[in-house]
Amino acid sequence: MIAEVENSIDTKEYFINMGPQHPSTHGVLRLVLTLDGEIIKKIEPHIGYVHRSIEKMCEKDSYQQIVHLTDRMDYLSCHINNEAVCLAVESGLGIEVPERVKVIRTILDELTRISSHLLWWGVMGMDLGALTTFFYGFRDREIITDIFEETCGARLTMNYNIPGGLMNDVPPQFSKRIKDLIIHLKKKLPEYDTLLTENVIFMERTKGIGILSREDAISYGVTGPAGRASGFACDIRKVNPYSAYRQVSFKEILFHEGDTFSRYKARILEMWESISILEQLVDNIPEGDFFTKTKAVIKLPVGEYFQRVETARGELGVYIISDGKKNPYRVKFRSPGFSNLFVLNQIAKGCKIADLVAIMSTLDLVIPDIDR
Amino acid sequence: MNEVSEYIKDVAKGVKTLLGGLSVTGYYFFHPKEIITQQYPENRGTLKMFDRFRGEVIMPHNEKNEHRCNGCSSCELACPNGSIRIVSKHLLLENGKKKKIIDQHIYNLSLCTLCNACVKACPTDALKMSQEFEHATFGRVELIKVLNKTGSVVMEGLEE
Numbered sequence: 140m141i142a143e144v145e146n147s148i149d150t151k152e153y154f155i156n157m158g159p160q161h162p163s164t165h166g167v168l169r170l171v172l173t174l175d176g177e178i179i180k181k182i183e184p185h186i187g188y189v190h191r192s193i194e195k196m197c198e199k200d201s202y203q204q205i206v207h208l209t210d211r212m213d214y215l216s217c218h219i220n221n222e223a224v225c226l227a228v229e230s231g232l233g234i235e236v237p238e239r240v241k242v243i244r245t246i247l248d249e250l251t252r253i254s255s256h257l258l259w260w261g262v263m264g265m266d267l268g269a270l271t272t273f274f275y276g277f278r279d280r281e282i283i284t285d286i287f288e289e290t291c292g293a294r295l296t297m298n299y300n301i302p303g304g305l306m307n308d309v310p311p312q313f314s315k316r317i318k319d320l321i322i323h324l325k326k327k328l329p330e331y332d333t334l335l336t337e338n339v340i341f342m343e344r345t346k347g348i349g350i351l352s353r354e355d356a357i358s359y360g361v362t363g364p365a366g367r368a369s370g371f372a373c374d375i376r377k378v379n380p381y382s383a384y385r386q387v388s389f390k391e392i393l394f395h396e397g398d399t400f401s402r403y404k405a406r407i408l409e410m411w412e413s414i415s416i417l418e419q420l421v422d423n424i425p426e427g428d429f430f431t432k433t434k435a436v437i438k439l440p441v442g443e444y445f446q447r448v449e450t451a452r453g454e455l456g457v458y459i460i461s462d463g464k465k466n467p468y469r470v471k472f473r474s475p476g477f478s479n480l481f482v483l484n485q486i487a488k489g490c491k492i493a494d495l496v497a498i499m500s501t502l503d504l505v506i507p508d509i510d511r
Numbered sequence: 512m513n514e515v516s517e518y519i520k521d522v523a524k525g526v527k528t529l530l531g532g533l534s535v536t537g538y539y540f541f542h543p544k545e546i547i548t549q550q551y552p553e554n555r556g557t558l559k560m561f562d563r564f565r566g567e568v569i570m571p572h573n574e575k576n577e578h579r580c581n582g583c584s585s586c587e588l589a590c591p592n593g594s595i596r597i598v599s600k601h602l603l604l605e606n607g608k609k610k611k612i613i614d615q616h617i618y619n620l621s622l623c624t625l626c627n628a629c630v631k632a633c634p635t636d637a638l639k640m641s642q643e644f645e646h647a648t649f650g651r652v653e654l655i656k657v658l659n660k661t662g663s664v665v666m667e668g669l670e671e
């Protein structure tokens with residue numbers, strides 16, 4: 140009887156749209172799901188809803204003006220995006236920034252990473268139905284945004300780096316604020332573990348779900364904590380150190396399970412590593428200038444320049460082709476979110492829709508980064 | 512028998528972790544002083560933004576209604592979004608020569624991304640970022656501002 144019904148009515152496979160307006164896609168991402176009952180057969184991401192053609196806009200802007208556009212790509216690690224462009228332009232000009240700039244940039248990078256991971260942690264809990272984490276994550280992130288506001292002048296789109304250095308010197312109470320933050324976070328991060336990591340419902344929903352193998356991570360180009368949770372050692376801070384990352388010692392967090400829970404763990408442990416980097420640097424900010432003087436109109440020599448950095452989501456590559464004019468001929472961003480999104484079909488196949496939410500959350504997608 | 516004891520152990524472990532989570536939220540329930548939420552419109556009087564906070568571009572004037580802008584258009588060129596436009600006029604001097612002076616410094620806040628490029632580019636430090644952040648208006652036209660006040664002149668010694 141059941142077989143008859145199944146054959147006579149077309150009940151086998153059907154499509155639904157997840158998004159573009161869906162709370163757990165964290166932006167305007169549309170996923171076309173092919174389902175069999177509740178089992179996912181195929182996921183087709185449709186992107187482009189917040190495409191602002193940043194790469195094209197870069198072609199009409201001068202090198203100083205490009206920097207502020209990268210704020211709007213991956214807005215949660217915008218300081219790191221800024222730095223990537225500045226490093227590429229600086230390498231093209233052949234200028235060496237002062238040590239002070241390198242250390243301050245590294246400190247702000249790590250603050251950005253912590254703040255991004257705190258937001259991710261809050262949203263991850265919220266996606267799985269624990270609204271409390273959202274408030275706790277934002278509470279601790281607020282201290283970091285206050286530091287940014289005092290130092291850079293903005294809470295989210297900081298635009299603090301300029302080719303050649305920094306826009307302003309750091310305020311006098313900068314070190315003290317970071318020390319306070321470290322004390323605060325060391326007290327609060329264990330709370331996160333009690334609240335969510337050790338929670339039995341959370342563990343049941345994440346352990347063994349969405350397994351990404353190391354081979355797939357490499358072939359799809361999944362970087363960042365998502366790639367490292369599959370055992371792919373891809374931390375640019377280790378592989379190709381920039382700024383002050385040569386001076387500091389930190390562990391690259393690697394897991395080999397590749398499931399949702401290890402991706403979650405990788406980010407939590409990365410926050411601890413970032414705190415240890417901050418501890419090493421905060422008392423060792425060298426004296427000196429906060430910028431190297433560049434010409435008012437920067438013209439890169441004819442050629443191609445590439446710089447990659449480790450954002451909170453993975454590897455960001457900035458590729459600039461210059462034809463010797465004051466505007467770049469072509470700018471290409473290799474954004475981590477784009478590669479991380481398209482592995483979704485591989486790892487969420489055979490899961491349930493509720494699992495897909497958890498998997499997507501640990502990939503930590505920022506849609507403006509994917510669309511650019 | 513073994514399965515039953517495993518099951519009970521699992522349940523006990525699960526309950527323990529849930530109670531652990533509840534103890535964290537319970538702590539904040541009984542310690543309201545740890546809550547950092549601010550009541551925004553109510554605390555307007557005491558709310559102070561940081562000095563570097565970028566709210567909007569302003570042009571400070573002194574008490575003699577003088578500003579520091581000589582109309583060199585550096586900010587106009589530095590702006591990535593075209594939110595600044597400088598309108599200059601020609602003044603006929605006594606000796607018959609013409610002199611270019613600034614007429615209007617038009618700033619369109621609705622296009623501005625508050626990137627600070629204009630303030631950095633200004634050679635005479637005429638522009639500044641203000642800490643004002645309440646920009647809501649009833650029309651987009653109100654966001655187009657003329658930064659130099661009517662009748663204001665450029666400070667002595669800063670003319671081009």
